[in-house]
Amino acid sequence: MPSKGYQILITMLPKYLTSVKKVDNEEKMSGMAIFTGDILMEDAYYAIPVRSTISFGKILEIKVPTLPKNYYFISAKDIIKENVCNIIVDDWPVFADKETHYKGETIGLIVGPDKKKAIELSKLVEVKYEEYEPVYEMKNSYVHKEFVKGDKEVFKKASKVFSEEFETGYQDQIYLEPQGMLMWLDGDKITVKASMQCPFYIKKAIMRTLGYPEDKVRVIQPAVGGAFGGKEHYPSLMGAQLATAIVKIKKPIKMIFDRKEDITFTTKRHPSKTNISAYLDDKDNILGVKIHVGIDGGAYIGCSMVVLSRALIAATNTYTFDNVEIVGDAYCTNKIPSAAFRGFGSPQSIFAIELFINHLADFLHVNPVDLRTKYLVKTGDITSTNGVFRDPIILKDLIDKAFEMSDYKRKVKEYSKPGTYRGIGYSTFLHGCGFTGSGESTIINAQLRMKKDKDGVVTFYTSQVDFGQGNRTTLKRIVVDTLGIPEDKVIYDAPDTDQTLSTGPTAASRTIIIVGGLVAKAAKHLKEIWIDGKEQEIVEPYVGPSYIKWDEDTMQGDAYPGYAWGVNVIEVEVDPITYEVSIIGTWSTYDVGHAIDERIIIGQADGGLAQALGWAYLEKEEVSDGEFKQTRMSDYVIPTFVDLPKMETALIDNPFPYGAFGAKGAGELTFVGGAPAFAIALEQAINRKVHKIPATPEYIMELIENGN
Amino acid sequence: MIHYFVPSSLKEALKILNENDCYIFAGGTDLMVQKHLSSGLLPNFDKDVLFIMKINELNYIEKDNEGNIHIGATTRYNEIEASSLIPEIYKTVIKEIASPNIRNMATLAGNIGNASPAGDSLLPLILNDAEVVLSSIDGERIIKVQDFILGVKKLDRKQNEIIKEIVIKPQELDYFYRKVGSRKAESITKVSFLGGYKIEKNRLVDFRVAFGSVSTKVVRNQEVENKYINKELKDIDIDSVVNDYTNLVTPITDQRSNKEYRHKVAMNLLKKFLKEIKGGRDE
Numbered sequence: 001m002p003s004k005g006y007q008i009l010i011t012m013l014p015k016y017l018t019s020v021k022k023v024d025n026e027e028k029m030s031g032m033a034i035f036t037g038d039i040l041m042e043d044a045y046y047a048i049p050v051r052s053t054i055s056f057g058k059i060l061e062i063k064v065p066t067l068p069k070n071y072y073f074i075s076a077k078d079i080i081k082e083n084v085c086n087i088i089v090d091d092w093p094v095f096a097d098k099e100t101h102y103k104g105e106t107i108g109l110i111v112g113p114d115k116k117k118a119i120e121l122s123k124l125v126e127v128k129y130e131e132y133e134p135v136y137e138m139k140n141s142y143v144h145k146e147f148v149k150g151d152k153e154v155f156k157k158a159s160k161v162f163s164e165e166f167e168t169g170y171q172d173q174i175y176l177e178p179q180g181m182l183m184w185l186d187g188d189k190i191t192v193k194a195s196m197q198c199p200f201y202i203k204k205a206i207m208r209t210l211g212y213p214e215d216k217v218r219v220i221q222p223a224v225g226g227a228f229g230g231k232e233h234y235p236s237l238m239g240a241q242l243a244t245a246i247v248k249i250k251k252p253i254k255m256i257f258d259r260k261e262d263i264t265f266t267t268k269r270h271p272s273k274t275n276i277s278a279y280l281d282d283k284d285n286i287l288g289v290k291i292h293v294g295i296d297g298g299a300y301i302g303c304s305m306v307v308l309s310r311a312l313i314a315a316t317n318t319y320t321f322d323n324v325e326i327v328g329d330a331y332c333t334n335k336i337p338s339a340a341f342r343g344f345g346s347p348q349s350i351f352a353i354e355l356f357i358n359h360l361a362d363f364l365h366v367n368p369v370d371l372r373t374k375y376l377v378k379t380g381d382i383t384s385t386n387g388v389f390r391d392p393i394i395l396k397d398l399i400d401k402a403f404e405m406s407d408y409k410r411k412v413k414e415y416s417k418p419g420t421y422r423g424i425g426y427s428t429f430l431h432g433c434g435f436t437g438s439g440e441s442t443i444i445n446a447q448l449r450m451k452k453d454k455d456g457v458v459t460f461y462t463s464q465v466d467f468g469q470g471n472r473t474t475l476k477r478i479v480v481d482t483l484g485i486p487e488d489k490v491i492y493d494a495p496d497t498d499q500t501l502s503t504g505p506t507a508a509s510r511t512i513i514i515v516g517g518l519v520a521k522a523a524k525h526l527k528e529i530w531i532d533g534k535e536q537e538i539v540e541p542y543v544g545p546s547y548i549k550w551d552e553d554t555m556q557g558d559a560y561p562g563y564a565w566g567v568n569v570i571e572v573e574v575d576p577i578t579y580e581v582s583i584i585g586t587w588s589t590y591d592v593g594h595a596i597d598e599r600i601i602i603g604q605a606d607g608g609l610a611q612a613l614g615w616a617y618l619e620k621e622e623v624s625d626g627e628f629k630q631t632r633m634s635d636y637v638i639p640t641f642v643d644l645p646k647m648e649t650a651l652i653d654n655p656f657p658y659g660a661f662g663a664k665g666a667g668e669l670t671f672v673g674g675a676p677a678f679a680i681a682l683e684q685a686i687n688r689k690v691h692k693i694p695a696t697p698e699y700i701m702e703l704i705e706n707g708n
Numbered sequence: 709m710i711h712y713f714v715p716s717s718l719k720e721a722l723k724i725l726n727e728n729d730c731y732i733f734a735g736g737t738d739l740m741v742q743k744h745l746s747s748g749l750l751p752n753f754d755k756d757v758l759f760i761m762k763i764n765e766l767n768y769i770e771k772d773n774e775g776n777i778h779i780g781a782t783t784r785y786n787e788i789e790a791s792s793l794i795p796e797i798y799k800t801v802i803k804e805i806a807s808p809n810i811r812n813m814a815t816l817a818g819n820i821g822n823a824s825p826a827g828d829s830l831l832p833l834i835l836n837d838a839e840v841v842l843s844s845i846d847g848e849r850i851i852k853v854q855d856f857i858l859g860v861k862k863l864d865r866k867q868n869e870i871i872k873e874i875v876i877k878p879q880e881l882d883y884f885y886r887k888v889g890s891r892k893a894e895s896i897t898k899v900s901f902l903g904g905y906k907i908e909k910n911r912l913v914d915f916r917v918a919f920g921s922v923s924t925k926v927v928r929n930q931e932v933e934n935k936y937i938n939k940e941l942k943d944i945d946i947d948s949v950v951n952d953y954t955n956l957v958t959p960i961t962d963q964r965s966n967k968e969y970r971h972k973v974a975m976n977l978l979k980k981f982l983k984e985i986k987g988g989r990d991e
Contacts, residue, residue: 116746577980635964
């Protein structure tokens, strides 16, 4: 939604504080952009999944109907090398083989030239099972992590303890374009175009299951319509499945999901349950805090251990407590595996701590603003993982500005009178940018290729996907501005794994802070060695800040290369007749380092907050007997233009030394604080405590009717 | 083998309908969703389809000598919304149905034919005793919308009959309408309420209540209404009216809401309506 509400407060480099037209504007606005589903390949076959109809059990027999000529059934028996989908932890098979662990797991594919025929045949495949008792609750942990800051002994000295539990629900990404992939053979080279976030993840997954070398798999990115984390891992599974089929069939194969199929069978945000206890001395000082975060990982771990890490590291949010014990579990349940989604675990734990500290203030009969300010993190503080917040923290300025914009202090007083059914709430939050710890240098190791031809035209390659967030525009601009050459002298196309080296996945708010920094460094390097009329090529490796040290096993050290910060203030009104909530206003302030393109950042701010509010009060995804109940966009509702007010945003400049032109990450940050600020506002409007989201009208009715 | 018929006159359509069991396809905004198979493929119709939007003679909004308004079966919501002949209450309800692009395609007759308990236009039609004119090669018959709809997707329609038009009567009532969906636009109704009344000299001379999405069809009960018609306002006891309706409102729990919420909100809206009546128009 377009916002005119933003303002820029301090300008470091005025010339970058203007916005340019996004490079993909015209192709997207005119409808000329070619998405995966638009690519016509006349001899392409269609792949239709045959899915498990039980949540947990042994596969006894698969009865395939007699297939007409040119129709195939592809399953685990066709695996070339390994029945493993390469997603961080290797427990997700390409095809369910001896057992199935969730309803909807792919047992096989019917592949053939006519889509309708293939759908009909897929319904005739009969699978016989021996059913086991499925588990849907969070009780069997498959990843456990814990760490301590300070002294564990202080917990024994507490004179009182305040404890609470918080819950958050599933969330679907609802990208505009559902998942889809087209694969064909170019000689004996497997070539893929797909709706994706991470070309090299798909490439690796295909190489792994087939046992193919690097040069026999190529992944090219077409136009992509949104991702939000949902296309980080699932396309790897589709890639491994289609690759198994194409080796046998040797025809181009297309697999495009319909919306209902996409909602029902692809990965979502982890539901969570967080328990927090504050240990207090007799003067009501917080001696220490214990936090347990549980996330529902679904049937396979996949990336859940990394999501859990981020949830735990973020669990103390913007507060410094001297003594902290943080414990977390990812639980195995017989449901669709949960995976990446904007925020990656941190929105869940930050929701909990923001509400908790407000409730604690009530418990202690003190003003929540005062209590929150008392423990607010400052530059130089020790993080919960015993790292250091090194870069200047301007959180106090962000809060002051957000309060001023929203008239918070007057409103919070006014709405405390009964019967107004209005409420205002705020959240403060942070987001660690880039991969956890030293992962950028040790795991990803991005390398950037940049070349220049005789005419001075510069081409550079990354594996970053622009799925709407604008990095094709910004990364190009970094090169144009660094080299000081005209825009038409710089070529930067969508990734093709035959052209680019891996600069890592398009995830973890790392694109501008990490890859942007690398792009700027490479451009600077090229400028230094620039010789007119000569072809030149460089490969620039990523070098992280040397002080970042991290131990993933003990969860100790500096968890991220840098942090972005934000404040959301949200005002709501509740209808006491229907229990519906109206969002009256939102006011946000962010420190994203330095905003290279303000309009792109405002796009992230508006979109991120809208998506967070959807998670907070509208988007309900219930599970019944292992199956999602809301599977269409008329039942799984996201906010529309009409549901949202004008969103006001201010950016405060705080340049980060390692990002391009001082930029940090902004993609996930804008999601993180929406839900707690909303819930705190709702609490004031209905004079009740909220402990879970989505806070639907049905839940609000219960709260009002049943009291606290 | 599925046949698709595209007649250009009502006469032709009635002949086809007499010989074939067909889905009647007007704007298609429900049928295309219900019969969707997969992207890039035709919808999965399991019987013949009669497309009626080419029948231009069914596209009209007319007022007759008695002041009744006749709306032809292919008249779209956006045309109804824009017509000066249509009473305001219908426009109020239609404006909250789906989205502008859906209303550019969807028809009022289609909403009746779809017979969903969540069909929003059914509330003003049933509350105001609107009728449908059914046409077949055997002739015409007129039936109240309230009687025409029997239940979820169930109609009192013979296979060879088509809704030719809807007849709405002029009303001079005050209305209270509230649609509760899962969000503020483009939403399917979780519970809805329409009340109509007329007060003369502190006496309730007309009183009507309809609830949507709380039963297998729109709930309206004339017996209850008659109990309160011609009563003095001061004699209307809100609790007693609520008591009369509480067992008629029998919602279910589904993917959109739960029965407790739907019932509670339906009763809250009824109370609010009654307070408005008792408090007079100005309160």
